[in-house]
Each structure stands twice: as structure tokens, then as C-alpha cells.
Amino acid sequence: MISVLAVRSGGGFGLALVFFLIVVVLIPLGLGPDQSTLALVAPGLLWLGALLACLLSLDRIFGLDYEDGSLDLLATSPLPLEAVYIAKAAAHWLTTGLPLALAAPLLGVLLNLSFDAGKAMCFSLLLGTPALSLIGAFGATLTLGVKRGGLLLSLLVLPLYVPTLIFGARAVRSASLGQAFDVPLIIVLAISLGTVAILPFASGAALRINLR
Amino acid sequence: MNSTSKSKHLWNLFWKLANPKVFMGWSGRWLPWLSWLTVLFLGSGLIWGFFFTPDDIRQGSTVKIIYLHVPAALMAINGYLLMFVGSLMWLIRRQHVSVLAAKAAAPVGMTMTLIALATGAIWGQPMWGTYWVWDPRLTSFLIMFLFYAGYIALWAAIDDDDTAADLTSVLALVGLGLCLAQPLCSFVLEPRPASGYNGYSDRWNQAREYFECIFSTAVAYDAGVWTAFSNSSTNWYAH
Numbered sequence: 001m002i003s004v005l006a007v008r009s010g011g012g013f014g015l016a017l018v019f020f021l022i023v024v025v026l027i028p029l030g031l032g033p034d035q036s037t038l039a040l041v042a043p044g045l046l047w048l049g050a051l052l053a054c055l056l057s058l059d060r061i062f063g064l065d066y067e068d069g070s071l072d073l074l075a076t077s078p079l080p081l082e083a084v085y086i087a088k089a090a091a092h093w094l095t096t097g098l099p100l101a102l103a104a105p106l107l108g109v110l111l112n113l114s115f116d117a118g119k120a121m122c123f124s125l126l127l128g129t130p131a132l133s134l135i136g137a138f139g140a141t142l143t144l145g146v147k148r149g150g151l152l153l154s155l156l157v158l159p160l161y162v163p164t165l166i167f168g169a170r171a172v173r174s175a176s177l178g179q180a181f182d183v184p185l186i187i188v189l190a191i192s193l194g195t196v197a198i199l200p201f202a203s204g205a206a207l208r209i210n211l212r
Numbered sequence: 213m214n215s216t217s218k219s220k221h222l223w224n225l226f227w228k229l230a231n232p233k234v235f236m237g238w239s240g241r242w243l244p245w246l247s248w249l250t251v252l253f254l255g256s257g258l259i260w261g262f263f264f265t266p267d268d269i270r271q272g273s274t275v276k277i278i279y280l281h282v283p284a285a286l287m288a289i290n291g292y293l294l295m296f297v298g299s300l301m302w303l304i305r306r307q308h309v310s311v312l313a314a315k316a317a318a319p320v321g322m323t324m325t326l327i328a329l330a331t332g333a334i335w336g337q338p339m340w341g342t343y344w345v346w347d348p349r350l351t352s353f354l355i356m357f358l359f360y361a362g363y364i365a366l367w368a369a370i371d372d373d374d375t376a377a378d379l380t381s382v383l384a385l386v387g388l389g390l391c392l393a394q395p396l397c398s399f400v401l402e403p404r405p406a407s408g409y410n411g412y413s414d415r416w417n418q419a420r421e422y423f424e425c426i427f428s429t430a431v432a433y434d435a436g437v438w439t440a441f442s443n444s445s446t447n448w449y450a451h
Binding site: 142146158159160162199205209210 | 359361365370379382389
């Protein structure tokens with residue numbers, strides 16, 4: 001339900017994907033079209049592009065609901081705010097993380113990414129983007145009351161994104177070199193599971209603080 | 213029996229200082245003394261470390277930056293610890309002094325992180341042949357610096373003091389879990405240290421140098437406490 005609303009709220013759904021496409025198109029224009037160089041940097045840059053595309057729509061997660069008072073209504077509903085946070089983060093993931101993960105291997109073709117590495121890219125993004133959405137939605141709850149908090153939100157969220165980025169990109173890099181990539185992939189999954197276990201409580205608290 | 217009553221006395225003093233008015237009076241009285249102590253310690257510690265310690269066999273006089281680098285790095289991490297404990301106590305017991313300590317610890321920790329990064333880079337150039345490597349230890353310190361910046365920015369961005377105290381406390385708690393777990397994970401995947409950094413020099417075993425390092429650490433703590441106190445004197449309880 002909230003996911004449908006997130007799609008319809010305008011601009012969020014397609015925008016992240018198009019932004020991701022533009023980043024991927026700009027990379028060879030900046031680096032030069034050398035195929036081996038592109039294959040070398042593709043894993044990290046694709047992850048970075050996905051991360052930035054994710055960041056783009058974060059202040060939308062709670063922002064409009066906070067302004068028009070829907071969040072107050074949600075807070076008075078029988079649903080605990082922790083569950084509201086999870087629903088919002090899930091909606092964000094369905095509208096940005098999932099499409100990005102599915103599109104990444106296709107865009108990898110533009111960067112001379114091998115088929116195996118593309119597969120690893122898809123897996124690592126599928127496992128890692130939930131963490132990105134959850135951490136991002138947590139950051140959004142912190143900056144809810146701040147006017148024009150977009151820049152602050154990035155400053156808070158990007159340091160927290162680092163572990164996910166390191167291990168996600170490492171999995172793809174290992175795969176592109178023909179090495180085993182199960183360990184970084186498991187760590188990415190662990191980060192996602194850890195955030196889903198811890199952050200609802202932190203975000204619920206932050207929402208309550210902002211709504212009082 | 214005697215020791216238990218003494219520890220109880222200290223414990224009572226601790227909670228009495230949780231009263232902002234008592235704490236401000238107390239820290240205000242100590243601040244001038246601490247200021248002079250800081251000047252004295254910082255001056256004597258740095259002069260001692262830089263001019264009156266012998267050179268290392270392999271590293272030459274470059275090793276002396278350790279008297280600035282190690283205490284700063286320790287203080288950078290302890291600043292985060294103080295921030296964490298202060299935030300936790302604020303969320304549990306709602307004592308303003310604890311969140312005030314957390315707020316005052318952040319700029320101290322950030323500055324110390326910057327000093328540790330800068331001195332490490334200056335030391336790294338002659339030793340490793342480069343100012344910077346993307347080694348897990350260095351990377352996590354850089355991320356800690358960014359995290360301090362985010363924490364301070366969040367304090368600055370929220371107008372209502374109690375809301376800001378609550379939200380930054382939540383951030384400090386989450387940051388400890390996510391940010392500081394990262395170097396651990398990195399070491400799991402990449403256990404080898406950066407090239408050229410293999411343990412300590414031989415002279416580290418000597419008791420004298422040990423004392424010198426403890427002294428320089430004490431200097432850093434003193435400087436840190438002084439900065440935190442002078443930060444807290446311009447705090448939001450004044451208005």
C-alpha cells in the first residue's frame with residue numbers, strides 16, 4: 001500500500017533509475033572509452049552510482065508525510081512507529097533498490113563488465129540495497145524537522161553507508177577477477193540483517209522525538 | 213569496609229555533579245587551574261618529546277612524531293567513547309550534564325582525529341613513501357572524522373535543544389554499531405597491516421620511553437578535558 005503511494009508520490013520511482021543511467025553514461029565520457037580501464041573500475045562505480053541514486057530520494061521518505069500531517073495520523077494509528085519505519089524503508093527499497101539491482105547488470109554491459117561480475121553485481125545489490133534503504137530512512141527520521149536537510153542527511157548517512165559499499169563493491173571486484181565472492185556477499189547480507197534488527201528501534205525513537 | 217564507604221562517597225559525588233548548577237560551579241572553579249596545567253603540560257610534554265628523547269635506530273628523528281600522534285589517536289577514540297557514554301546516560305537518566313559532556317566531546321574528538329590523521333600522514337611520507345594508503349585503520353579514522361562532523365552538524369541544525377540532544381544521542385548510539393564495526397570487518401578480510409608497519413621499534417621496551425608516552429598521553433587528556441570544560445561553559449544552560 002505504502003509502496004504504491006511511494007510510486008505515485010511523483011518523481012521518486014523513475015528518477016533514481018534515470019539518475020543511475022546518467023551516471024553510468026557519464027563515467028566513460030569522463031574516464032575515456034578504454035575497455036580494460038572501464039572493466040576495472042566498473043564494480044566500484046556501479047555501486048557508487050547505486051548508492052548516490054538511493055541517496056537522492058531519501059528526504060522524500062518521510063518529508064511530505066511530516067509536512068502534511070499524515071505522519072501524525074500514522075503515529076496515532078495502532079501500528080507502532082517502528083513498523084511504519086519498516087514499511088517506509090521497504091517501500092523505498094521496492095522503488096529504488098530493487099530496480100537498481102535489476103538494472104545494474106544491464107548497465108554493466110555499457111562498462112564492459114563480464115557476465116559473471118554482472119551476476120555478482122545483481123546479487124550484491126539485492127542483498128546490500130535493503131541496508132542502504134534502512135540506513136537512509138533512519139537518517140531521514142533524524143533530519144525530519146530540519147528545513148532543507150538534504151545536505152545534512154547526506155553527511156549523516158554516507159559515513160554509515162561505507163561498510164555496505166566496501167563489501168558490496170568487493171564482491172563484484174572479486175567476481176570480475178574470477179575469484180570466490182561468497183565472503184563479502186555474506187558480510188553484505190549480515191549488514192542488511194543487522195540494520196533491520198537494530199535500526200527500527202532507533203528510528204522509532206527518532207520519529208517519536210520529532211513528533212512530540 | 214573503609215574502601216566501600218569511600219567508593220560510595222565517590223559515587224555520591226558523581227551523581228551530585230549530575231546537577232548542572234553544581235557541575236557548572238565546580239568546573240568553573242577548576243577551569244583556570246586546568247588552563248595553566250594544560251599550558252604547562254603541553255609545553256613541557258612537546259619540548260620533552262621533540263628535543264630530549266633519543267632518535268630511533270631505523271626511523272631517526274621521525275619517530276618523535278609519535279609523542280603527538282599516539283596520544284591524539286587515543287583521545288580521538290576516547291572522545292567517541294565519551295560521546296557514546298554521555299548519550300546513553302542522557303537517554304536513560306535524562307541528566308543534562310551527560311549530554312552536555314557528549315556535545316563537548318565531539319569537537320575535541322574531531323580535532324584529535326584530524327591531528328592523528330595529519331601527523332600520521334607526515335610520518336607516513338618518509339616511512340611508507342606515501343602520505344596516505346587506503347588501509348582499514350586509516351580509512352576508519354577518516355570515516356570517524358566524517359561521523360564527528362555529521363554529529364556536530366546535527367546539533368547545529370536543530371533549534372530545540374532537547375530535541376537536538378535526543379536525536380544526536382540516537383545517532384551516537386547507532387554510529388558506534390555501524391561505524392566502528394567496519395574496521396573489525398575489514399581486518400577479517402584483510403588481516404595484513406600496511407607495508408612497512410611491522411610492530412614497534414626496539415626502544416619501545418625501555419621503561420623510560422614508556423613513561424614518556426604515558427606523559428604525552430596525560431597531556432592530551434588534560435588538553436581534551438580543558439577544551440571540553442571551556443566548551444561547556446558556553447553551553448545552552450546559560451540561557
